[in-house]
Every structure is written in structure tokens, then in C-alpha cells.
Amino acid sequence: MQKKPVAKINAKKNLRPLILDLHQYTAGRSIEEIAHKYHIDPSRILKLGSNENVLGSSLKAKIAATFALDKVNIYPEVTSDKLANKIKKINRLKNVEVVVGNGMDHIFEMLARLFLNNGDETIISVPTFTPYELVTLWAGAKPRLIPLLKNSYQMNIKKILDSVNKKTKIIFICSPNNPTGNLMNSDDIKHILESTDKIVFLDEAYTEFPGNSLIKWIEKYPHLIIGRTFSKIFGLAGYRVGYAFIHKSLVTYYLNSITPFTVSRPAQSAALAALDDHDFFNKSVQMVKEAKEYYSRELSKSGIKYIPTDANFITIDTKPNKAKLIATKLLEKGIIVRDCSSFGYGAEYFLRITFGTKEQNKRVIDALRTNIHLCQ
Secondary structure (H helix, E strand, O other): OOOOOOOOOOHHHHOOHHHHHOOOOOOOOOHHHHHHHHOOOHHHOEEOOOOOOOOOOOHHHHHHHHHHHHHOOOOOOOOOHHHHHHHHHHHOOOOEEEEEEOOHHHHHHHHHHHHOOOOOEEEEEEOOOOHHHHHHHHOOOEEEEEEOOOOOOOOOHHHHHHHOOOOEEEEEEEOOOOOOOOOOOHHHHHHHHHHOOOEEEEEOOOOOOOOOOOHHHHHOOOOEEEEEEOOOOOOOHHHOOEEEEEEHHHHHHHHHHOOOOOOOHHHHHHHHHHOOOHHHHHHHHHHHHHHHHHHHHHHHHHOOOEEOOOOOEEEEEOOOOOHHHHHHHHHHOOEEOEEHHHHOOOHHHEEEEEOOOHHHHHHHHHHHHHOHHHOO
């Protein structure tokens, strides 16, 4: 008996319609990629495009992670309670709990899981960290994008509050903002909190550098959730450990909805040890402080426009030239920086540079001066 030909299967038809229009997150370029493309010795390449800690990681964290390898055959804690409790104790919090995730991106996804239904809305000031928009779309919700004010790069409070409606569930704020680097005005954040009962998520990924945090506000404003990360000042980007401060009235619902075992044993151990390495922490803060002063002085001398920063990076305004032009020139010299065009909303004129050591910073400034006609 002759078999009937099997019809060609189209697995794509099972996809959710909204997935068809999404694009993959654009990350910073890797050393391996640039070494291969431009035929450069990898040891000569500076990776200053992803706001990582160029000092590396705490030795205490590395040792702790290594010891944890002896138990990687055993599942880690479901919700990283030991790490969460230690963070809570350090910050002396009342009525505020700590939740831990696989990078802060996991925290965003949990917020979407908790608060967003199909057809809901979020409000995002742009340009900013693109995963806020992505998690909104993944949930079948709609992001309402409000441009930052020109020149100051602060939030447009009037437009934000005018955009709040019955469908609004989350207002995302990044402070210091990525990619502009500036702190958002705390009075503006307070105004939003006192004008609406919608969830306000404040991303404080870079807050250790200016030393300015609003976590104490959560007790008064239970709709405020604040996210942090071990990827920046603690130098643990490769371990993916993020966490959030959340009011006690919401934490049970968060933990009941969480994906279990999201943070590995070595990652939890590294994070716990990193919290105790005050020397590494202080050294990282000092390096960024000195780099900020150096870049501000040297860029001003050269007449190169930049946005005053409160983070571990500085962003150059390359108008009228696209930032991609100067980024490519620096790549050819083995210097990886971030052309911010993927952020959209005017960021195609932003060139973001992670702060490095004195020698690294000088090399970047020299390269910028060589191509100064593309920076002005």
C-alpha cells in the first residue's frame, strides 16, 4: 500500500502573532568578535561597551563560587533566601522584602507575570534600557513611550501622568538612566508616586556609583519596586544575579509566581561573598570617580559634547554625525564602545563609553581626538 506524502509542517503557525514582529536584544560587541573581524590581538582589545567592571570581580567572590562547585549536583535554594536575607539585613529594612532573580531582566519578567494582562499598558521614558519594552510586548501589553526632555534628559512628568489610564499597570524608570547616565530628579519620582497608585519600577542598576538610592521610600509608597544588580559594581555580570526591594504586601504573590531555582549555587555564593568585600567595592567606586573627572575634563578640552553622568559610563553626543561612524573607527583600533542606535528615539547620536583604568581611559581619549571631526 502506497503511503500518502506527508504534508510539509509549518511549525511557525503556532507562534503568538506578537512574536513575529520582535527583534533580538542587541548586546555589546564581544572581544572574540572584534578580534576576528579586524584581525586584532585579543589582548589589545578594550571592552568598554557593556558597562561591566573592568577591575574584574572580587577575589572573595571567585573563591566562594569555586567552593560551591562541589555541590552543583544539588539544586540551589528555590528563592535564594540566604542572599535575600543578607541584603535585607545590610539595608536595615522594615516592611520591605528582598527577592532575587537570574539577573535584573528576570525581575522585569516577573513584574510582567504579576501585573500585565493582554491589552494592558506600561509607560517608559525613552531612550532607556530596551528590556522594559520587550517584557511589555512579551506579555501582550502595549508600551507607551514618552521621550525624555531635550538637553536635561529628565522625565516629562506632565506627559507621563497624562498618559496614565485604566489600562496602565507599570511605570518604568531608570536612574541613573541607561544610556544617558544621569540620575532622574527625585522630586519628579516622588510626584509620580504621589499622583498614581500604579506600580512604579525604579531600576537602580548603577546607584552604587552616585550613592543615591530611594529604597527607604518603599515603606511609604508600597507601589514602588526597586531593582538592583550584581553585574555592575560587583563585577558579576557573567553570573546573572539581580534583586529587587518590594513591599511586604506584594512579596507573597511574587514568590508564589516565581520560577524556582533561577540562581545557581556558584552565583549565589559569589554574590554573598561580594557583599563582604568592601575593599573591592570601594576601589571600584574610586576608579569610576576618577574616570568621570578625567573624561569630563578631557572631553571639555577637546570640545566634544557629552552628557554629565552619575553612572560607570559616559555618553558622547555625536550630532550631527551618527555614533556608528565613530564607534566603527574605535573598533578598528581595538576599542569596543557602544553605538546606542539600537536604543532608538534619538540615541543613534549617542556613543556610550564604559569607564576603565587610567591607561584605558587615556587610550580612548587619544582615539577620540584622532577622530574628533566625527565627534563634533
